[in-house]
Amino acid sequence: MNDAPMKVLISDPLPPQTREILEKAGLQVVEGADQVDASLGSISGWILRSGTQITAEVLDRAPGLKCICRAGAGVDNIDCDAAADRGILVMNTPAANSNAAAEQALGLMFALARNIPQGHLVMTEGGWGRKELVGIELAGRTLMVLGLGKIGRRVCKKANALGMTVVACDPVVGAEVASSCGAELISLEDALGRADFISLHPPLNDSTRGMVNDEFLARCKDGVRIVNVSRGPVIEEAALLKGLDSGKVAGAALDVYAEEPPAADHPYRQHARVICTPHLGASTVEAQDNVGTQSAHQVVAFLTEARVEHAVNAPGL
Numbered sequence: 001m002n003d004a005p006m007k008v009l010i011s012d013p014l015p016p017q018t019r020e021i022l023e024k025a026g027l028q029v030v031e032g033a034d035q036v037d038a039s040l041g042s043i044s045g046w047i048l049r050s051g052t053q054i055t056a057e058v059l060d061r062a063p064g065l066k067c068i069c070r071a072g073a074g075v076d077n078i079d080c081d082a083a084a085d086r087g088i089l090v091m092n093t094p095a096a097n098s099n100a101a102a103e104q105a106l107g108l109m110f111a112l113a114r115n116i117p118q119g120h121l122v123m124t125e126g127g128w129g130r131k132e133l134v135g136i137e138l139a140g141r142t143l144m145v146l147g148l149g150k151i152g153r154r155v156c157k158k159a160n161a162l163g164m165t166v167v168a169c170d171p172v173v174g175a176e177v178a179s180s181c182g183a184e185l186i187s188l189e190d191a192l193g194r195a196d197f198i199s200l201h202p203p204l205n206d207s208t209r210g211m212v213n214d215e216f217l218a219r220c221k222d223g224v225r226i227v228n229v230s231r232g233p234v235i236e237e238a239a240l241l242k243g244l245d246s247g248k249v250a251g252a253a254l255d256v257y258a259e260e261p262p263a264a265d266h267p268y269r270q271h272a273r274v275i276c277t278p279h280l281g282a283s284t285v286e287a288q289d290n291v292g293t294q295s296a297h298q299v300v301a302f303l304t305e306a307r308v309e310h311a312v313n314a315p316g317l
Helices: 016-024 033-039 056-060 080-085 098-114 116-124 150-161 175-180 188-194 214-218 237-246 285-305
Strands: 007-010 028-031 045-048 067-070 089-092 142-146 165-169 197-200 224-228 249-254 274-276
Touching: 007 016, 007 033, 016 028, 016 285, 028 033, 045 285, 056 080, 067 285, 080 089, 089 285, 098 116, 098 150, 098 197, 098 224, 098 249, 098 274, 098 285, 142 150, 142 188, 150 165, 150 175, 150 197, 165 188, 214 237, 237 249
Parallel strands: 007 028, 007 045, 045 067, 067 089, 142 165, 142 197, 197 224, 224 249, 249 274
Antiparallel strands: none
C-alpha cells in the first residue's frame, strides 16, 4: 500500500502561507514553473495563476491529477472542458481579488479623467503644462459597466458613491442584482449611446472575444473613455486604435492585453490617448494573500474531504 502524501504543484508565485496551509494538511508541495514538466506524472493537485497554461496535452501527462485551482477569477488559461473529460475538477477563487481589481478600474478611470500620468510625466521632464492637462470630473458622468460578476458589482458600488450614474449590461443577471449595487440594468444598445465611460468586466469566451470592435465603438458616444481590467482579447486592438486615432474614443486605460506582455513596440505603449499598466488588477498585498490562502484551503478541502468550492467545470466525479 502506498502511504506517500498526495503532491500539489504551485506553478506561479504565491505567498508563503499557500504552501504552509497545504503542508499542514499533510500534502507534499512542489513550487515553481520550472518544476511543471518533472511533476506532472505525480501530482494530485495544481494551483496556478495566469502565468501557466493548462492544455489538453498537458493534462494527458498528469494521469493522477484530481483538481486544479486558479488563484484568481479568470480560467481562460485552463482547458476546463478537457479537464472535465478527464474527471479533473477546476476551481477558482472568484472573490479573493475582486476588490483589488475593482479599485484598479476606478484608479484607471481617475487617471483617464484627470490626465494624471501625463501630468506626472511633464513634471519629471522639468515642465509644467498645466493648461494642456485640463480634465473632466467623474461626478455626474454616466458609467457603463459591462459584466456584473463580483468585480463589476464592486465597480458599480464604488462609482455610485462617486456620484456617477451607473448603467450595467449583463445577459445573465437580473435587474434586482444590478439595483442592489447601484446600477440600472439596460440593453447594450441603450448603454453604449449613454456612456461617458465604459468599464469592461466580462468573462473571456467565444461570445466576448473581440466584442469591442468597429461596430461596438460606432454605437458609442463620441469621446467615450474605455477601461479594461478584465481580459485583453475582449478588445479588438485594431478597432480600438482606429477609434483613438479618430477621436471617437477620447482615451483608453488598459491593464490587460491580447498578448502579455505586449511587444515593446506595441502601438498602445506610445499612444497619447492610452494609459497602460502591466496587469496590476490583482497586484495588492491583500489580494495576493487572499488568493493564495483561499486556493490552498480549497485544494485541501477537495483532496482530503472531497468537498468542492467554487467549481467552474463539471467533471464526472
